[in-house]
Amino acid sequence: xxxxxxxxxxxxxxxxxxxxxxxxxxxxxxxxxxxxxxxxxxxxxxxxxxxxxxxxxxxxxxxxxxxxxxxxxxxxxxxxxxxxxxxxxxxxxxxxxxxxxxxxxxxxxxxxxxxxxxxxxxxxxxxxxxxxxxxxxxxxxxxxxxxxx
Amino acid sequence: xxxxxxxxxxxxxxxxxxxxxxxxxxxxxxxxxxxxxxxxxxxxxxxxxxxxxxxxxxxxxxxxxxxxxxxxxxxxxxxxxxxxxxxxxxxxxxxxxxxxxxxxxxxxxxxxxxxxxxxxxxxxxxxxxxxxxxxxxxxxxxxxxxxxxxxxxxxxxxxxxxxxxxxxxxxxxxxxxxxxxxxxxxxxxxxxxxxxxxxxxxxxxxxxxxxxxxxxxxxxxxxxxxxxxxxxxxxxxxxxxxxxxxxxxxxxxxxxxxxxxxxxxxxxxxxxxxxxxxxxxxxxxxxxxxxxxxxxxxxxxxxxxxxxxxxxxxxxxxxxxxxxxxxxxxxxxxxxxxxxxxxxxxxxxxxxxxxxxxxxxxxxxxxxxxxxxxxxxxxxxxxxxxxxxxxxxxxxxxxxxxxxxxxxxxxxxxxxxxxxxxxxxxxxxxxxxxxxxxxxxxxxxxxxxxxxxxxxxxxxxxxxxxxxxxxxxxxxxxxxxxxxxxxxxxxxxxxxxxxxxxxxxxxxx
Numbered sequence: 291x292x293x294x295x296x297x298x299x300x301x302x303x304x305x306x307x308x309x310x311x312x313x314x315x316x317x318x319x320x321x322x323x324x325x326x327x328x329x330x331x332x333x334x335x336x337x338x339x340x341x342x343x344x345x346x347x348x349x350x351x352x353x354x355x356x357x358x359x360x361x362x363x364x365x366x367x368x369x370x371x372x373x374x375x376x377x378x379x380x381x382x383x384x385x386x387x388x389x390x391x392x393x394x395x396x397x398x399x400x401x402x403x404x405x406x407x408x409x410x411x412x413x414x415x416x417x418x419x420x421x422x423x424x425x426x427x428x429x430x431x432x433x434x435x436x437x438x439x
Numbered sequence: 440x441x442x443x444x445x446x447x448x449x450x451x452x453x454x455x456x457x458x459x460x461x462x463x464x465x466x467x468x469x470x471x472x473x474x475x476x477x478x479x480x481x482x483x484x485x486x487x488x489x490x491x492x493x494x495x496x497x498x499x500x501x502x503x504x505x506x507x508x509x510x511x512x513x514x515x516x517x518x519x520x521x522x523x524x525x526x527x528x529x530x531x532x533x534x535x536x537x538x539x540x541x542x543x544x545x546x547x548x549x550x551x552x553x554x555x556x557x558x559x560x561x562x563x564x565x566x567x568x569x570x571x572x573x574x575x576x577x578x579x580x581x582x583x584x585x586x587x588x589x590x591x592x593x594x595x596x597x598x599x600x601x602x603x604x605x606x607x608x609x610x611x612x613x614x615x616x617x618x619x620x621x622x623x624x625x626x627x628x629x630x631x632x633x634x635x636x637x638x639x640x641x642x643x644x645x646x647x648x649x650x651x652x653x654x655x656x657x658x659x660x661x662x663x664x665x666x667x668x669x670x671x672x673x674x675x676x677x678x679x680x681x682x683x684x685x686x687x688x689x690x691x692x693x694x695x696x697x698x699x700x701x702x703x704x705x706x707x708x709x710x711x712x713x714x715x716x717x718x719x720x721x722x723x724x725x726x727x728x729x730x731x732x733x734x735x736x737x738x739x740x741x742x743x744x745x746x747x748x749x750x751x752x753x754x755x756x757x758x759x760x761x762x763x764x765x766x767x768x769x770x771x772x773x774x775x776x777x778x779x780x781x782x783x784x785x786x787x788x789x790x791x792x793x794x795x796x797x798x799x800x801x802x803x804x805x806x807x808x809x810x811x812x813x814x815x816x817x818x819x820x821x822x823x824x825x826x827x828x829x830x831x832x833x834x835x836x837x838x839x840x841x842x843x844x845x846x847x848x849x850x851x852x853x854x855x856x857x858x859x860x861x862x863x864x865x866x867x868x869x870x871x872x873x874x875x876x877x878x879x880x881x882x883x884x885x886x887x888x889x890x891x892x893x894x895x896x897x898x899x900x901x902x903x904x905x906x907x908x909x910x911x912x913x914x915x916x917x918x919x920x921x922x923x924x925x926x927x928x929x930x931x932x933x934x935x936x937x938x939x940x941x942x943x944x945x946x947x948x
Contacts, residue, residue, distance in 0.1 A: 324902075324907030418842055
C-alpha cells in the first residue's frame with residue numbers, strides 16, 4: 291500500500307508544511323528593498339520542512355516499515371485519554387473544578403486499570419481532587435472555577 | 440570573583456526555611472520521578488512550571504536546580520536494583536549496578552552511584568560558578584550577526600547530534616520554528632498564521648508547549664505502552680537494602696581512583712555544554728573512557744563499581760555544563776534547561792548575554808542550590824530514604840497518571856485563566872505524542888520553538904544593517920567564528936563518521 295499506517299503521519303506533516311508555505315507566501319514578497327519582510331523566514335522554514343518531509347517519505351517508501359504482527363492487539367487507549375482530556379476541558383468552566391476533575395480523574399484511573407473496584411477508585415479520585423484543590427487554591431492562591439460561579 | 444562571592448552569599452537565601460522547603464521538596468519530587476520508570480525529572484519540572492507563577496524567581500529556580508540534580512541521580516536507583524533505568528541517563532549505570540545487585544551488593548552499588556553523583560554534581564556546579572561569568576563576558580562581544588550564527592549553530596548541532604535520525608530531527612526543528620512564527624511579527628505590526636483568532640495574536644505561549652510536550656505526551660505514551668507492573672513490583676519486593684551497606688569502603692574508592700572521578704566529571708561537564716547532548720551521552724562517553732583506560736576492561740558489565748562511578752559522575756556533571764549556554768547565551772542544552780529558561784521568561788527575565796551581568800542576583804541562588812543538592816541532598820537522601828526508594832516503583836500507575844494529567848491540565852489553566860491554553864496544551868501534547876511515536880526527537884522541536892523568534896529577528900536585523908548583503912555573516916569575526924564552528928561539528932558528527940565506517944568495512948572485506 292502507498293500509505294502505510296506508520297508513514298501516514300509523515301504525509302500529514304507534509305500537508306501541514308505545504309499549507310504553512312502557502313500561507314507564508316500569501317503574506318507578501320519575502321524581500322523588499324534589500325530587506326527581509328515577515329514572510330521571508332516562514333517561507334524558508336516551510337520549504338525546509340517540505341524538503342525534510344519528502345526525504346522521510348522517500349526513505350519510508352524505499353524501506354517500507356515492517357507490518358505489525360497480526361496477533362499483536364492494536365492499542366487505542368491514548369485516544370480515550372485524549373477524549374477524556376477534551377471533555378474535561380469543555381466541562382471545566384461549565385460545571386466547576388470539583389465535579390469535572392473528580393469525573394476526569396476517575397475516568398483516567400479506569401482507563402489505566404481494569405474495570406473493577408469502582409467505589410475505591412471513586413474515593414481515590416475525590417481524595418486526589420481535594421488534595422490538588424488545597425495545593426492550587428490554598429497553597430498557590432490560584433482561583434479555580436466552581437459550579438456556583 | 441564577585442560572582443563567586445554572590446553565590447556564597449546566596450546560601451543565606453537558600454537556608455531561608457521557605458526556600459529550603461522548596462529545594463528539599465523539589466529534590467524529593469525529582470528523585471521520585473527519576474526513579475519511577477517511565478517518568479522523568481523533565482516531567483516533574485514541566486508540572487512545576489505553572490506553580491512558579493506564585494513563587495519568586497529565585498525560589499522557582501532553586502527548586503528547578505534541585506529537581507535537575509535529583510533527576511540525574513534518581514534514575515540509578517531502579518537501574519541498579521531492578522535493572523530498569525528510571526531515567527535515560529542511568530542506562531550505563533545499570534550495566535554494572537545490576538550485576539552488583541545480583542551479587543548481593545545492591546546497597547554498595549547505590550552508595551557508589553550516590554558518591555559519583557555527588558562528586559559529579561559538585562564539580563559541575565563549581566565549574567559552572569567559576570566559568571559562567573567569563574563566558575558571560577565573552578558573550579557580550581557577540582553582536583547581532585554573531586547572535587544569528589550562534590543560534591543557527593545551536594539548532595544545527597542539536598539536529599545533527601541526533602545520529603541516525605537527522606531528517607526527523609530537522610523536521611521536528613522546523614515544526615518548532617513554525618510554531619514560533621505564529622502571532623505578531625517582532626519587527627512589523629503584522630500578524631502571521633493566526634487565521635483571525637485573537638487568542639493567537641500574542642503567539643503560542645510557552646506554558647502549554649512545555650506542559651503538552653512533556654506532561655500530556657508522556658501520559659499518552661504510557662497509555663499506549665502499558666508496562667508490566669506486576670513484574671516490576673515482584674522484582675522490587677525481592678530487593679533488600681540495608682542502610683549500613685550504603686557507604687563505600689575507602690579501599691574501593693582508591694581502587695576506582697580519583698582520576699576516574701575527575702575525568703568523568705570533566706567529560707560530563709563538557710558534553711553538557713553542547714546543545715542537545717544531555718546526560719545519556721555524557722554517561723556513555725565517560726563509561727566508554729573508563730573501560731578504555733582500565734587495566735581490567737573485561738570486568739565491566741559484570742559489577743565493576745568504576746563503571747557506576749564513571750556513568751553517575753558524568754551525568755550529574757552535565758547539570759553544570761548544560762547551564763553554561765542557557766545562562767550565558769539563552770540556549771538550552773537539554774529539555775530541563777529549556778524549562779528553566781521558561782521559568783525565566785514567564786517571570787519576565789530575558790535570558791541571554793546580559794543576564795549574568797545585569798541580574799546575577801537572580802541566578803546565584805540557583806547555582807548555590809545546585810551545589811547544595813549535590814553535596815548535601817544526594818548523600819542525605821540516599822542514607823535517610825534509600826531503603827524506601829525501591830518501594831516507589833510499586834506506586835499505583837493508574838492514580839499516578841491521573842494525577843499527572845490533572846496537574847498538567849489545571850496547570851495550563853493557571854497561566855491565563857483561559858481554557859484556550861488548556862486546549863493548546865492538549866494539542867501540543869497530541870503533536871508531541873505522535874512525534875515521539877514516530878521517532879522524532881521533541882527536544883529539537885522545543886529548541887526550534889524557543890530559539891525561533893530570536894533567530895528570525897537577528898537574521899532580519901543583520902541583513903538590515905548590511906543592506907541585505909549576506910556576506911555579513913562571514914565578514915564579521917564573531918559570526919565567522921560560529922559559522923566555522925558549525926562546519927567543525929558537521930565534519931565530526933556527520934562527515935567523519937561515515938568515512939570511518941567505510942574504512943572499517945573496507946578493512947573487513
